[in-house]
Each structure stands twice: as structure tokens, then as C-alpha cells.
Amino acid sequence: MREIIEFRIGEAEASSLLGKIGRSLGNVRNVRLPLKDERVRLIGELDREFNRRGRSFYTGWSISRHYTPEEMQSAQLFALRPRSIFEPCGEMCGTEYDESEACPLCGAGARQSTELHLEPESIPKRDLSFTIAREMVISNRLAQALQTHGITGAGFLPVRGPTGSLLEDWRQLTITSAPVDVVAPTLVGNDLFDLDEQGQYRCPQGHVLGLNRLSELWVRKESYDGSDLVRTRQLTGARRGVLHPKPEILLSPKLYRLLRELKVGRLVVEVAHLT
């Protein structure tokens, strides 16, 4: 497995402190490095130095993981990384959420109380997409294929337009299986250099583990009921505006292979481990 970290750094800061590494995108530079590269540590130190002055050296960052065919073949579960993402999300188009049972500290547990409403023209023409609030939308074609192949743990709900008209081409994909528990050595934190020791983004009641998952995902074997589509009980993220803390989504090898066969676009997964 190769881990690549990508940073977005202001062009001025990057050229004065990092030299010529990375690719310029105008005002911002895209720097991609292997996670074990010495320069990653340097960027972390620079960021800490900037933080002392109330600034950040880099803005965007993400970690991608790349596997050998053998590693993919032997995986027990896959963690889905959303790539096709769009807005406006459901709440901006009339979907309602019931937050009466949500955790007052982290906002976890809000329940979608109406059918999903979306603007049809903003849904990407792909089989599987996510709103910025991580509502899952799939094409009718994919919904039928999942049902035909007996995929377990998946629910299919109608999607409506902002005015309430049924969007025939789309379905909301929900997860009906029992949630699995995230366990160590899964690493969650603000970013690679900030593990949120003060617990600013961690729910004291254990609903939200932190802002972002930083490592591969490890889940407790006993909590997995064998379904093809599973979510984690513990969440990541924060309650901000229309965004809610969100679970990790896991696919069985059977479901992953089916999605590959159906040529579902922008399908990015990582290996997840049962322990």
C-alpha cells in the first residue's frame, strides 16, 4: 500500500519556503508527496510555526491510498471514499431533519424525517453520487442492479424535486444493516499533524471520533453482520450549517466487484480491516 498526501499551499509561501516542488494552480500550489517523505515532516513543522502566529501554512490536504492487485483481492471490506459530490444538498431543497434525538454536544443522530428533495439538474449524471451533506444518490439503473444481485444492507428511497415531484431516474441509497464499531489502530484527528489532543472535535459521549479519518479503517469483527453495505456506528466530521457528522461507508468485496463490473464512475475505495 502506498500512501500519498496532497497539500494545497499558497503560491507565495510555497515558492519562498519549499522551492520548486509541486504543481502551480495559479494562486495555490498542489504538492503531492509520499507520506513517508522527509518533506512532509518539514511541511508539518512549517505549519506548526505558522499556527503559532495564528496562520496556516497549507490550506487543503488529503491522503490517498493505493493498493496492489493482491491487496485488493485479499481485502475483507472496503471503505468507500466519496468522489462525486454535489450541492445543493437535501436540506437546501426542502428535506427535513428531526434533531430532537440528536446529541446536543456533537449533533450526531439527526434523523431524516422526509423523503430526500434535490434539484434534478444539480445531480451528476453518474450512478453513485453524494451531496455535500453525504446523502447518497444512485441511478435507477444501479438501484435495480443492486436489487437483482441481492445486495444486502441497502435500502432504496424515492428522491423528489424541490416542488415535490418524483425524480424517476434517481433513488436515495440508505444503509439498513447493523452498524459496525471502529476500533484501534484507526487514527482520527484534525489533520496529519494535529490529532486534536484537546478533543475540540471529539464527542465526549463517543458519537464523533474527530474531524477526519487519517489512517486506514479498522472495525470490530463481532459487530459486522456480513451485509454487503455497512456503515460505522462512530462518526467523523462536525455539525456545521447543513453538514452533519457522518459515518464511514463500507462495501463487501461482492458489492465492490459488482460496482466495478457496472463501471460505476468515480469509485474510490480503501481497504478496511476486520479485527
Add this chain to the structure above:
Amino acid sequence: MRLLLLGVLMLLGCTPSPSRPLVEGMGASAPAGASLLVRGEADKLDEWAVFLPVELDEVSLGGWSAEALRSAGYRISVVELEDTVESAPAQVAGNEQGEFLSRRPPRRGGPGGPPVRRPPSLNPRPTPRQRQEMQRRAADLAAVQAARELYVQRLAEAQALYPNSQGYQDHHLVPVYLGGPRSGTTYRIPTAYHKLLTREFRREWSYDRGEPTQQRRQEILLKIYSQYPIPQLIGINP
């Protein structure tokens, strides 16, 4: 009789309007108001400048407050847009380059004329604090002017990049995908400029990147708006 003549002149609109456009020559008129000017390090006045709404309401801006900016070391001042900005000098019609127009010398005083300018009263030398304030105001004014020029340049870039994007769209000051509230502060800006702003935001933090900390989100907003100012906040009504 003199009063009657003055009344007729006022009706015909011959009197100078107190609310003249602030940015003549840019094809825009400035709304009255003030903006919050945020700057970086104290020793670099011209480093960068970001214009934000004066009412930095924590709720409508998703936790982004003036207090948070101050505690992060940013310098904040309020810029009165209407009072401080001079309009661009309008070109005199028919006055070719190198040609001089003779004019009657301005008449001072006398019946019907403007009042004679009085000599200043005893004017004490400004205190160091007043001098500092004057320097700050001058720097703020320069920042407003620079931001306006930047906006005009960026708008032209946006229109060249998205020639088919006509009309206007509402832009959330704190983008919703970064956790800004749905009902947060919005500005109606040209569609092409909105697309350019959106592209820049996604370059800094794309949709699939997880979630930024409050501090990193603040940094993204300041970076973007220092390069792509919101026109209403620098006195341009797009």
C-alpha cells in the same frame, strides 16, 4: 427673486448631488456603508487586505467572528466606503490631448456665488495619535482602491473564462460546503465571477477533502477574498 432662481436650479438638478457614485469609470455605483478591513502582519501594511461585512455575526457566518480574527493576530479596522473614496476623474469632453481650454476664472463670493473660503482657524499640529490615525486612513483608502482594481481585473478574467455565464448568482460568504450556514450572508455577484470564486475555493479545499478545522477554514476564506474581493464590500454595486 434670488431664492426663486435657486429653487429652479435645484429642481433642474444643477446642484451637485451629495450621493455621487464612488467609482466612476468602473461602470458601477457604490452603495453607502462600511466594511471591515482585515490585514495581516502589522509591519507590512501592503501585504494583503480582505474586506468583510462590518456585522461579523458569528451565527450567520458559521462561527467566523471578529474576535476569532483578532485573537489570530489580524489587524481589523472599519473603512467608511462613502466618505473615504474619491471618484475617478472624469475626462472633459472634447478636450484632446495637448489642447488647452480657456476658462473663466472661478468667481469667489459675490451675489449668487459660493461663499468665500475662510482661512483656517488656529490649527494645532496633530498629535502622534492623530497622525497615526491619518496614516491608517490613508492606508485603508489605498487598500480599497487596490481591491477595486483587483476586482475589475478578476471580473474581466472571469468573463473571459466563462463567456456564456450571464446574469447574477447569490454567493455565500462562507460557502455551505465548508460548513457555512444555509441562511448565512450572501452577495449577489456576476455569475462568471461566482464561478471563478467557486473554482478558487475548490482549489483550496475540494468537496472530497473531509472537513477543515475552524482555523484552516478561516485561512481559506482570507486567502480567497484577498485575491477575489466581494464587490459590495469594496463599494461596487455589480
